[in-house]
Amino acid sequence: MxxxxxxxxxxxxxxxxxxxxxxxxxxxxxxxxxxxxxxxxxPIEEMKKISTLVLEEDGASALQYSTTEGFEPLREHIADRMNSKSKTNITKDDILVTNGSQQGLDFAGKVFLDEGDVVLCESPSYLGALNAFKAYLPKFIEVPTDNNGMIMEELEKILSTTERIKMIYVIPDFQNPTGRTWPLERRKKFIELIEKYEIPVIEDNPYGELRFEGDNLPSLKSMDKKGLVIYLGTFSKIFCPGYRLGWTCASPAILQKFVFVKQGSDLQASTISQREVSKFMDIYDLDxxxxxxxxxxxxxxxxxxxxxxxxxxxxxxxxxxxxxxxxxxxxxxxxxxxxxxxxxxxxxxxxxxxxxxxxxxxxxxxxxxxxxxxxxxxxxxxxxxxxxxxxxxxxxxxxx
Amino acid sequence: MxxxxxxxxxxxxxxxxxxxxxxxxxxxxxxxxxxxxxxxxxPIEEMKKISTLVLEEDGASALQYSTTEGFEPLREHIADRMNSKSKTNITKDDILVTNGSQQGLDFAGKVFLDEGDVVLCESPSYLGALNAFKAYLPKFIEVPTDNNGMIMEELEKILSTTERIKMIYVIPDFQNPTGRTWPLERRKKFIELIEKYEIPVIEDNPYGELRFEGDNLPSLKSMDKKGLVIYLGTFSKIFCPGYRLGWTCASPAILQKFVFVKQGSDLQASTISQREVSKFMDIYDLDxxxxxxxxxxxxxxxxxxxxxxxxxxxxxxxxxxxxxxxxxxxxxxxxxxxxxxxxxxxxxxxxxxxxxxxxxxxxxxxxxxxxxxxxxxxxxxxxxxxxxxxxxxxxxxxxx
Structure with missing residues (x-):
């Protein structure tokens, strides 16, 4: 053959x-x-009510094609939630709805990586992200970590000596696989470094809201003055994964590229799933x-x-x-x-x-x-x- | 920046x-x-019943992660339907559930195309497919068409003189944008040619079931003895597009690659959407x-x-x-x-x-x-x- x-x-x-x-x-x-x-x-009982309601209120639109960017009321909910939980200052226009945050990882690879480009990540890092990026044939450099996450001195060494670094992939909150969280000082130092070297950052935050103790820490996105941080969120861990809904939040020039890629990849996220999750947030208290x-x-x-x-x-x-x-x-x-x-x-x-x-x-x-x-x-x-x-x-x- | x-x-x-x-x-x-x-x-009223039913019967599974390949009963429905409508002889194991057939197009590009590889397509062809493939930087060669679709003599000329042809993209039934359909003789000749040159074919068939007059023609997939045809189907035109559900049907070695790619791209299609569409097909008559x-x-x-x-x-x-x-x-x-x-x-x-x-x-x-x-x-x-x-x-x- x-x-x-x-x-x-x-x-x-x-x-x-x-x-x-x-x-x-x-x-x-x-x-x-x-x-x-x-x-x-x-929330099975709640979703029974919601699914009927969405079809009753505007079933024809719920079952039709819709925009690539996503359902506006859902994007508004997401923006509000990020502003309240992750201390950002964004609007719905900064949000693209994706199929879980996994799709945001694939898109990051597609948008940034040519063969042989370098991706920095924590050592160890989330397997699903590494697999998504691998499709675009990058090299990985693992940045050493300790119990407080990525070690900034090690990161700086790599940044100052390595060519073709196209992006840095990190999970600062309750990391997969280690469960570790970066303290505030490290976040500040990290933002300093990426601003100096102007490298885009994928901040993957599926677990941030699931804090059992200690103080909430600001997201990297909330500290980002130069529009370098691409934040990935998901409903899979705070709601349920079966709808396959997540989002990407990025500065306009970057988000536009993600939208183009979404269009070619699968046109849009499910219209009806987006309306159902949005309606849940209208009626019930996700918090x-x-x-x-x-x-x-x-x-x-x-x-x-x-x-x-x-x-x-x-x-x-x-x-x-x-x-x-x-x-x-x-x-x-x-x-x-x-x-x-x-x-x-x-x-x-x-x-x-x-x-x-x-x-x-x-x-x-x-x-x-x-x-x-x-x-x-x-x-x-x-x-x-x-x-x-x-x-x-x-x-x-x-x-x- | x-x-x-x-x-x-x-x-x-x-x-x-x-x-x-x-x-x-x-x-x-x-x-x-x-x-x-x-x-x-x-079918808004029907889907109101179905969505309640799916959550009642096994809501916890419907809202959870599931397999990359897709929900088995849905894949069985799809295989049965293809065997009856498109004259194939396949089983659920030949099916991967995707986000609409658009995602199958993206995956085809990802699985087959290196920069500079050649894609053959009908002239003109579906814009959304061209955009999906473009992400993988191929060259396109447009095969001339007449009122009966792709002209086989022109195709053979190109096949016999061109290097690095990695795939042929076609819509033999009610093509987008032309509405044209390939007659049986052309399908036979096409299969002969691709078997001779052993080139994978993407048969995109979103509209095949919507025939208003004349006889149903066998799909290319049904005539494919060498496992070269990758068939893309969708529920968007025969049911509704809002669920974003389609499928890829291919021989095992090829389908396995699509499954790997699906895993990295977004893990799986929506669990609940798959169960709802499958349940619709259990209870109602899609025909x-x-x-x-x-x-x-x-x-x-x-x-x-x-x-x-x-x-x-x-x-x-x-x-x-x-x-x-x-x-x-x-x-x-x-x-x-x-x-x-x-x-x-x-x-x-x-x-x-x-x-x-x-x-x-x-x-x-x-x-x-x-x-x-x-x-x-x-x-x-x-x-x-x-x-x-x-x-x-x-x-x-x-x-x-």
Whole structure:
């Protein structure tokens, strides 16, 4: 067969996580592998009312094509919400509605990246973003991190010595996979640096509203005076992912490029989904709904960390997330999280090995745990199983 | 500002049609410019029932993330429907659910095209496809057409003399913009040629089911023995576009690439939209709904063509579409459809000038008329207005 695919297809594989999730679908497996929100919190009854209402009020428009930029009242809601939660000062005209924030990641790659261009990211970083960017054949440089996120001195070193840096991808709030958050001082220093070097920044913020404790921090977008920050938001974690609705907020010259790309990619986001989510925000209190989510996730985080403390062997380190969905475990450097995962599956518990979160590879002694998608009793039971497996490996290896 | 966009962004502009549509939004304008289905036919009452039902039956799953490939029962419905309507012999495993067929076009570009690769297409061809492909920086070669679509002798000449042809993009049924359909003999010859040269084909078929008269013809996909044809379908024209649901049907090795690309682009199509459209097909008769659409569009086509016959000046040619949404008008070669369009807008009637349907430019004496989106009386009135403007130009120019 003579079919030739594009060069980009060589490096493009399915997400390891999505493949792994298939193995964890058996009901007996307690899986901390996914990044799914808790479905028992979805506003099903409310959406029954809303979907009828939207079709009654203007069904013909709800089922028709509409503008590429998105449904205006929804964009207004999004702008208001960003101004209140992320301290920005924007309007609906700064917003493009996308299919989840994942689509914003793809568009960022499409808008900015030629083959061989350089993307900077936190080390480790969100696998789905790395995969989206890979389609445009960039090189990744991983900026070293510590418990407070990206290390600014390291970033500056890279910025001052590297050519063809086209964008910096960051998740400053409850990062995926580590759960870490950048403190205010680091945010300020970061903005100073990007203003100096004039590099566009993708600020991915799916979890920012899910803070369980401590003070809300201003988004990078809110500190951005030069229009360099492209902010990606989503309804997937504060509402529900099934509608596939997110947004991109950027300065006019950049947003216009995203709109062109949206047009060629799929014309527009679903008209009816946009109207339904907008109507929900008209009638119900999304803040109240987010509070409910936070109170449940907070308990789960506490349970998970408490059980880890009680049952994990000595010599492991893990992050303390002040919000979001994940904690990140570091094993002693001689252990391989993929190898341990095989044993975990035999014991009906699962996580995501950390290797694929490092775009340039080489680090195998981490894994990511999700606490949002399992009920309390399963969190305790699953972490106990995991602790037992880990003990085996730690003892085995120290005896070897 | 030092921001550098990717090279692809230089050639990427917003769709001329979408920009034009903004000018035609005034209620007094009778617009034949869009390609919108008739909203008065949308099954609003049915969807009110369906949306409640889907949330009642399994709301938690309907609002959660799901698989990249798509909702299995929907993929089964699609496969069954293709086997019955397009004479294929496929299963749900050959189907990926996308955001409209537009997303399949973008994915085709992403999967197959490196910069400088060649795409063959009908001359003229669908603007939205050309724009989607342009993001991947190909060259276009336009294959000459006549009233029966692509001319196979011309195609063979190009195939035998051109390097780096990566794909052929065609709309064999009621083409956009011309409304033309390829007869069976041409389809057979086409399949022979692509099997000889082993070139992947994108068969875009949004309108195939909307045949008002004559016999249904087999899809290229149904005649494809070598797995070269990638078939794109959509619910936008046979159901409603607001859900943004379409599909790609391809042989396993190709479909797998599309699935990887879908994952990086936006993870999956809307879970709830997929379940709603699938449930509609469980409970209601989509065939019956399509019959209703066809009977309305047929009347509109007849009215439009009849009024054109009565009011258009001599010296114009236009196609007779046996189905679909469009007819295509050719002006004498000295006339410019864009120039006439300005005058049309003054007279509150609109069409799409044909120039942008030719990817390599140079042809300005055509325009596209849509008959699906205007009620009967407006079709008559609008075509009369258009006829009057055309007469002015024909007379003016012949006196000049």
């Amino acid at each position: 003579a079919i030739k695919f594009a060069s980009r297809m060589k490096g493009l594989k399915g997400s390891e996580i999505r493949e792994l999730l298939k193995l964890t679908e058996k009901p007996e497996v307690i899986s901390f592998a996914g990044g799914l929100p808790a479905p028992e919190l979805f 109240e709904h987010v509070e409910k989510i936070k109170s449940v996730y907070r308990v789960r985080r506490d349970l998970m960390l408490q059980t880890m403390k009680e049952t994990f062997p000595e010599g492991l380190e893990y992050t303390y997330p002040e919000g979001g969905l994940f904690t990140w475990v570091e094993l002693p450097s001689h252990l391989d999280a993929k190898e341990i995962m095989a044993k975990c599956l035999e014991n009906d518990v699962a996580y995501v090995p950390g290797a694929s979160f490092f775009p340039n590879g080489g680090k195998t002694n981490h894994f990511r745990l999700n606490y949002s998608n399992m009920p309390d009793d399963k969190i305790v039971e699953g972490i106990k199983r995991l602790g037992a497996v880990l003990k085996e490996f730690m003892v085995e290896k120290s005896n070897a | 030092a921001i550098k966009f990717a090279s692809r962004m230089k050639g990427l502009k917003g769709s001329e049609i979408r920009e034009l549509l903004k000018l035609t939004e005034k209620p007094e304008v009778i617009s034949f410019a869009g390609g919108l289905p008739a909203p008065e036919l949308f 019956e709904h399509v019959e209703k659409i066809k009977s309305v569009y047929r009347v509109r086509r007849d009215l439009m063509l009849q009024t054109m016959k009565e009011t258009f000046p001599e010296g114009l040619e236009y196609t007779y579409p046996e189905g679909g949404l469009f007819t295509w008008v050719e002006l004498p070669s000295h006339l410019d459809a864009k120039e006439i369009m300005a005058k049309c807008l003054e007279n509150d009637v609109a069409y799409v000038p044909g120039a942008s349907f030719f990817p390599n430019g140079g042809k300005t004496n055509h325009f596209r008329l849509n008959y699906s989106n205007m009620p009967d009386d407006k079709i008559v009135e609008g075509i009369k207005r258009l006829g009057a403007v055309l007469k002015e130009f024909m007379v003016e120019k012949s006196n000049a």
